[in-house]
Amino acid sequence: MKFHDDISDDATLEELGNRMAQYRLNRNLTQGALAKEAGVSKRTLHRVEHGESTHVINTIRILRALHLLGNLEALIPEPAISPIQQVKMQGKERKRASSRSEKPEKNAPWSWGDEE
Numbered sequence: 001m002k003f004h005d006d007i008s009d010d011a012t013l014e015e016l017g018n019r020m021a022q023y024r025l026n027r028n029l030t031q032g033a034l035a036k037e038a039g040v041s042k043r044t045l046h047r048v049e050h051g052e053s054t055h056v057i058n059t060i061r062i063l064r065a066l067h068l069l070g071n072l073e074a075l076i077p078e079p080a081i082s083p084i085q086q087v088k089m090q091g092k093e094r095k096r097a098s099s100r101s102e103k104p105e106k107n108a109p110w111s112w113g114d115e116e
Contacts, residue, residue, distance in 0.1 A: 014051030016059075021049040023066045038065035 001007070001015050024034050035045040038061040048054050048062060063069045081089070 010051065013053065017049040017051040020062060020066065023068065024049075027066070034062070034065055038062045 001011075003012060003015070007015075024031070027034075029037075031045050031049070032042050035042040038045070038058075040058050040061055044054055044058050045062065048059060060069065063072070
């Protein structure tokens with residue numbers, strides 16, 4: 001299964017769990033051994049592998065134990081700043097998003113906005 005925006009959260013969790021379980025099996029580790037190495041309970045690892053919700057920190061610990069933590073770089077790469085933003089910001093770090101104001105159409109007749 002490929003990840004894309006149209007699959008449900010539950011299906012995404014299930015696929016992540018299946019993949020982690022396969023990596024565990026490829027390393028010939030039992031759930032108990034991986035759980036101990038990751039610093040999580042065996043029950044937590046079982047829940048993750050079966051697509052149940054858990055804290056993100058548990059997933060990070062399991063990925064680290066499987067030597068897959070570096071793959072998060074592909075999941076959420078560092079954002080690139082556009083050259084225009086670089087000029088506007090002049091070395092400052094952006095901390096807020098600006099709201100987009102809705103501008104009325106230039107040639108539209110004025111109205112109260114409650115007419116249908």
